[in-house]
Amino acid sequence: MGFAAFMGGLFSTLKFIGRSLGHVAAPVVKAIVQGARDFVNGVVIGFNEGMRDEPKSAQERNERELQQVNEEIMALREIHKRQGGLNDQQKRRHAILKERRDVLNQEISAIDKFSTAEEIVQEGKNYHPIVISDANAHILQYHVGQSAYNKLCQCGRVMVLQWNRSVATAGLNDFFWGCSGYYIKVDGRSVCHRTQKLTTDDLNLFANLNRPEFEIDSASLTRETINPVRARRIRQALDSIKGAQQSERIGIATYRCPVHGESLRLRRKNQSSDQLLDEYFLGCPRWLPDNAGCNFLVKLKSAAQISSVLDSEQRQGVLSV
Ligand SMILES: [Zn+2]
Ligand SMILES: [Zn+2]
Numbered sequence: 001m002g003f004a005a006f007m008g009g010l011f012s013t014l015k016f017i018g019r020s021l022g023h024v025a026a027p028v029v030k031a032i033v034q035g036a037r038d039f040v041n042g043v044v045i046g047f048n049e050g051m052r053d054e055p056k057s058a059q060e061r062n063e064r065e066l067q068q069v070n071e072e073i074m075a076l077r078e079i080h081k082r083q084g085g086l087n088d089q090q091k092r093r094h095a096i097l098k099e100r101r102d103v104l105n106q107e108i109s110a111i112d113k114f115s116t117a118e119e120i121v122q123e124g125k126n127y128h129p130i131v132i133s134d135a136n137a138h139i140l141q142y143h144v145g146q147s148a149y150n151k152l153c154q155c156g157r158v159m160v161l162q163w164n165r166s167v168a169t170a171g172l173n174d175f176f177w178g179c180s181g182y183y184i185k186v187d188g189r190s191v192c193h194r195t196q197k198l199t200t201d202d203l204n205l206f207a208n209l210n211r212p213e214f215e216i217d218s219a220s221l222t223r224e225t226i227n228p229v230r231a232r233r234i235r236q237a238l239d240s241i242k243g244a245q246q247s248e249r250i251g252i253a254t255y256r257c258p259v260h261g262e263s264l265r266l267r268r269k270n271q272s273s274d275q276l277l278d279e280y281f282l283g284c285p286r287w288l289p290d291n292a293g294c295n296f297l298v299k300l301k302s303a304a305q306i307s308s309v310l311d312s313e314q315r316q317g318v319l320s321v
Contacts (some may be wrong), residue, residue, distance in 0.1 A: 007137075008316030016116055017161055017307075018254045021139075021207045032206065032245070033127065036120040043114055059111045063250060063263060066104045070260050073097050074293070104295055105261040112253065113148060119208070127212035132203040134171040138218040138304035139207060140171055145255050145264075145282065145305070153179040153281045158258050165301050171219055172203070180258030183296040202267075212319045213307045220309045222277075225303035225318045233321045234306060237279055241313045242266045254312045257284035259295045264298065266284030266309065277301050 012241035076094050080086050086094060099296035120127060132140050144161050151159045159177040163170045181192025207214075213221055224230065242265075245251055251263030278301050286294040300306050 015141040016149045018116070018148075021143045021205055023028070024123055033124040034118055035080070035217070036117040036124075039117045040121050055111050055114055059108065059253070060250065062104050062108050062111070066101065066108065067249070069097050069101050069104065069267075069287070070262065073101065076285060078130060101132075101261070108256070109149070112256075113149060115253075116149075123208050123210065126208045127206050128209050129204070129206045129210065132172065132205060136216045137170050137172055138221055138302065139205075139214055140175055140203075140210075141218075141302050142304040142308045144175075144302075145178075146254050146308070147258075152195050153177075153181065153192060153196075154177060155181055155194065157181045157192060159186075159196065160258060163271070169222060170302065183257075183294065184259055185295075188291075197207075200256070200293075201291045202278060211307075211311070211317055213304065213317045218304075221307075221318070224318055225306065226276055227234070230318070230321065233277075234276060234310070234318055237304070237310055237314065237321050239268070240264065241309070242268065242280075251281065251285065252309060252312055254308070255282050255298060257294060259282055259285070260286050260294060263288070264296075276306070277303070280306070280309075300316060 012021055042235060073094065076090055077084060079090065085113055108191070110200060129138065131135070135271040140161070146161070150163060157180045160180055162176055162178040164174040164176075167174050175198050177196040177198065179194045181193040181194075182190045184191045186279050209215075216224070226236065241252075245265055253263050253267040254265040256262065257264060262285050266280060267283050268280050269278070278299065280299040280300045284296045284301065287297075288294075298305070300309065303318055307319075310321060311317045
């Protein structure tokens with residue numbers, strides 16, 4: 001039995017982004033931590049008999065299988081394009097693969113939720129209610145592009161937190177939700193273009209505030225990050241994460257492609273740039289040249305996002321590098 005079978009109520013009523021941000025009215029934070037604890041205990045008890053793997057190794061196994069499934073789906077797509085169709089056997093195989101991908105995605109999402117709940121239990125005392133304003137908008141920005149739970153578009157697909165990237169320092173009005181259907185193209189056109197404004201409710205958060213980056217304001221964080229000496233150390237740290245991901249063929253688990261489910265890979269732009277705030281991005285491993293693959297990507301255009309990537313891989317943000 002998989003993790004998805006144990007999913008309880010915690011995530012059916014609350015929105016979560018990544019591992020450390022929840023949308024909830026301030027007075028019930030205690031109840032959330034308790035809810036996370038019950039949830040984690042429930043999963044652990046449920047697994048005591050039939051558990052095959054620890055969540056972490058189960059997640060890696062799922063991800064490896066997902067890679068193979070996606071590769072095979074894309075190979076069939078290639079055949080379809082070349083020959084103008086698939087034969088019956090290929091069609092059956094395609095249907096089986098798509099079904100398997102749905103199951104794996106559900107399982108991966110369930111284990112990610114489990115890790116989120118674990119983090120809330122372990123870090124409970126560092127979680128505090130906070131109201132996002134222009135001055136601390138980087139707390140929201142830190143989570144841009146991370147997997148969001150329970151925030152769905154009218155079309156049923158998950159929505160991804162986005163921000164208007166043409167502005168240097170984002171204010172509250174620059175954030176919005178965008179449907180992940182934007183990244184699914186049929187005949188070159190996105191299947192869904194819907195966006196939603198953030199509501200006041202979306203700005204009432206509870207978050208793990210135990211990060212030096214959250215103790216200063218947005219503008220100071222940007223200034224500290226692009227300081228040339230620090231920028232050099234940040235580049236070294238990012239390049240070493242990138243190298244490790246290439247050799248292990250696995251990405252950053254807090255960021256997943258909403259279409260393929262695989263963890264995103266840290267990449268550096270080809271054209272040389274010394275602009276740290278637009279030098280790296282996270283891309284789907286199913287990317288192919290000439291728009292032949294997946295175009296989902298998260299640009300790392302802010303100090304907060306770079307901090308989040310460092311934090312999820314090395315447990316340190318930009319200010320501790
Ligand atoms: Zn949609
Ligand atoms: Zn993708």
